[in-house]
Amino acid sequence: MSIVPVILASSSPRRKELLQGLKLNFQTHPSDEDETVAPGTAPEEFVEILSLRKASSVAARYDQGLVIGSDTVVVCDGEILGKPQDEQDAYRMLDMLQGRAHWVYTGVAIVEAGGNKQQVAHQKTEVFMKPLDESRIRSYIRSGEPMDKAGSYGIQGLGATLVEKIHGDFFTVVGLPVSLLSDMLEEFGVHVL
């Protein structure tokens, strides 16, 4: 158990659940940072910039503690897909992803509040989606699940039925690479196990 306060700079229920899995005491403090990044930024850089921006903005509000920020995007044909704007956008994304492979990138940053230590890294996982016809995509969109998720699907929910297989870390797809995060926490003196 750590005595350093840990703060998750996120409004994502998935990230909260995944961090709870590490049995750390922590609080959440969502960041309201702007999520725009310069066009043409590579995905690995994109998720690291946003993870660090989220963690740094929340760290600035505390005198001490370790603040964790994270960001997830889906990458297909060189296009970075974030959360859909609306149902039409969700359809466009799912139609693009069906029947083929894409990458999910998740960045994770730890920023020491009241100090000057910080670390950022990312992980990527390849996801193979089944071929999906229009009615299946529309039915999935009607479930409401796609709307707050990068690439318009959630592998941990109904979206699991759309996925054929993955290569890499499952938790990276859901939105927080917990194994990588635990290694990073070690560097800050927090031992999960």
Ligand SMILES: Cc1cn([C@H]2C[C@H](O)[C@@H](COP(=O)(O)OP(=O)(O)OP(=O)(O)O)O2)c(=O)[nH]c1=O
């Ligand atoms: C691909 C995929 C993404 N997602 C989610 C994880 C993230 O919550 C979301 C990507 O959006 P993010 O902008 O990374 O995160 P967020 O806005 O939800 O939360 P915050 O910035 O406050 O931390 O997509 C899933 O839940 N399952 C999946 O399979």
